[in-house]
Amino acid sequence: MEKKYFDPADLKKFGNIVEFQESMGKKFFDWYGEVFKEGALSEREKALIALAVAHAVACPYCIDAYSSTCLEKGADEEQMMEAVHVAAAIKSGATLVNSVQMMNHVKRLSM
Numbered sequence: 001m002e003k004k005y006f007d008p009a010d011l012k013k014f015g016n017i018v019e020f021q022e023s024m025g026k027k028f029f030d031w032y033g034e035v036f037k038e039g040a041l042s043e044r045e046k047a048l049i050a051l052a053v054a055h056a057v058a059c060p061y062c063i064d065a066y067s068s069t070c071l072e073k074g075a076d077e078e079q080m081m082e083a084v085h086v087a088a089a090i091k092s093g094a095t096l097v098n099s100v101q102m103m104n105h106v107k108r109l110s111m
Contacts, residue, residue, distance in 0.1 A: 011061045044073035051080055052087035
């Protein structure tokens with residue numbers, strides 16, 4: 001059997017993280033549940049944010065989970081892809097804005 005780092009079946013085991021550290025795991029799940037409740041943002045908006053972040057951090061488990069959640073909360077494919085593009089734009093911009101540090105450093109070395 002080939003070893004894989006990403007096994008979609010592992011997503012169902014997420015709750016097992018309490019096994020090695022019960023108190024912190026339970027606190028995480030309490031906090032996580034609270035974060036995704038309806039508040040100033042709707043559950044749908046929060047799911048779209050989560051989907052975008054999942055792509056930015058490249059978590060295949062989160063991408064699977066929040067693709068499903070977005071659909072369940074009423075988001076459509078166009079909204080989901082737009083959220084992913086927002087994440088991509090921010091991640092790209094963050095990479096590029098750090099080039100200012102490189103340019104400043106190169107200019108100091110060139111003086």
